[in-house]
Amino acid sequence: MKIALLPGDGIGPEVVAAARRVLDALALPGLVLFEGDVGMAAYRRHGHPLPAETLEMARAADAVLFGAVGDPEGDNLPREHRPEAAILGLRAELGLFANLRPAAGWPGLEHLSPLRPELARGIDLLVVRELNGDVYFGAKGERTNAAGEREGWDSMSYCESEVRRIAHTAFAAAGKRRGRVTSVDKANVLETSRIWRETVVEVARDYPDIRLDHLYVDNAAMQMVRAPGQFDVILTGNLFGDILSDQASAVVGSIGLLPSASLGERTTGHGTFGLYEPIHGSAPDIAGHGKANPLAAILSLAMLLRHSLGREADAGRIERAVAKTLGDGVLGADLGGTASTEQIAAAVVSNLL
């Protein structure tokens, strides 16, 4: 079993180091770890945010644990050299088409949500976001229009097979949860959404026990604030998924606790190849001070063990240890506490049963 660690920028190295401590404590037999440069850190050293060596290392692994990329200096670079190009490149090159972003409040931490407690309590949803298509990866550029002006353009599209595979991911996930899929599109305006909706309806026939409904993205953004407890699995495209999954994180409140998985089609012998990363970004303002909350990275590691290495029991051990750590009041500054990155990681390790 091979895991590639890609710490990246800002607080990425700190939270990945913390997750690694937890991984070491599990003492998994036959596990090999690699570590690679990515993001601005890689650009500074190799002139590219996603060096070929890093990509090869990720490709050769069963799973990737990713920290974060992003750096204020990166904003002035051309798009292909910006730290964000690393994560977009990994998604494309590794065929990571299925982004799973669970958003649920932790019992006892509902006060972190900006929503009123009675709304915050019931949130337990999973955003299944398509990650290889849409306006992200279509042709794009700048041109001069008929009036002689500069015009920026991007192409949006989805074909049936792209929608089909992500829809299967969502319906299968709903089968293990509360059995509901809400597909989000803008079919009253976009042709891309029309194919999306028709294909989702078609795939739904294979899952007679799952209840499917459709929401326009503007309505979904409204419902996510008014009554987020109504959602089980939200199935959507790359662009709407970017917006709605961040909104879902904000609604839950504890963004320092939220993990994510990006899965490909390749199986690893133990599960599915995937990349795992905390939802939070590189947070350059607090980087290097040892105060980043590592729980989202640690919970991303749990997802990695579950989905890519087939180690459900170890994933559960980590998740219970995190729950105990939070229950004991070992909270980082983002959750209103004073525990350092180190202290939180140590608490999780000592809570592993």
Next chain:
Amino acid sequence: MKIALLPGDGIGPEVVAAARRVLDALALPGLVLFEGDVGMAAYRRHGHPLPAETLEMARAADAVLFGAVGDPEGDNLPREHRPEAAILGLRAELGLFANLRPAAGWPGLEHLSPLRPELARGIDLLVVRELNGDVYFGAKGERTNAAGEREGWDSMSYCESEVRRIAHTAFAAAGKRRGRVTSVDKANVLETSRIWRETVVEVARDYPDIRLDHLYVDNAAMQMVRAPGQFDVILTGNLFGDILSDQASAVVGSIGLLPSASLGERTTGHGTFGLYEPIHGSAPDIAGHGKANPLAAILSLAMLLRHSLGREADAGRIERAVAKTLGDGVLGADLGGTASTEQIAAAVVSNLL
């Protein structure tokens, strides 16, 4: 002064009738009213959701007061015959490029927000949404891709002049408010957003007293939940504006109170030509029962008087009458009260000073 009334579908006719009562009570000299069919109502009668007569009537007016379009039956029609085609057609044909959507809590009604009271209290923002471009109006269609599959596609773009005119709208509006513009884009992924951002920065030079910052749309959707009080004017494109403005309405909570204006370039002698509509939709489930809250339509009328007819004093009279009505506890079912459409309209009329 000519106003075209387009009541449309569902509760549209009820709320426009209520707004008309208020308009009648103002007894404006030299005002002429027209009424036209639009939406599903128009499709049933004329075979098209935006009949040529209706478009001509709107074009000949100084302003349009629009109710709502949308009907469950419409979902099965081809896109060009669906009720939504009417509002998209009006925006395109009338050159309504600037959508203004204020979202602010009413004092005393903060409990309607799904947010915690301390967050809900400070919300007072204006979304300035571009309404004539973006992926809404680009070329689009269905094609067969290289693999022989059906593929839906849409083209997104913005050119400099399109961004420039909406940016001027936003900066001018900020000058009359708290002097801040937050431009929202996805410049780390979209070329359309790169032109957007560069052009906004350029326009900002004409407004040295306005503070400009930029947010990616995913971050904006997060901030809108975490700390909506930070926003003054949000400047964004058609698609992101659709999502964020609905999210802003939900965050405020009282969607039955929120008006909107869609302005063109043409001046009317008294102001700017525009179309005014409540944010809420046609609500077919409660249509015809006399329980729709007409205040969003009545406040849309106030915006109409202000922006298109240059009647600031009358706009203020309506807004104060609405505030008094709410303060007196004359609330519709959506606000937790029992007042009917009629009763609310009557209260506003009797509160006009």
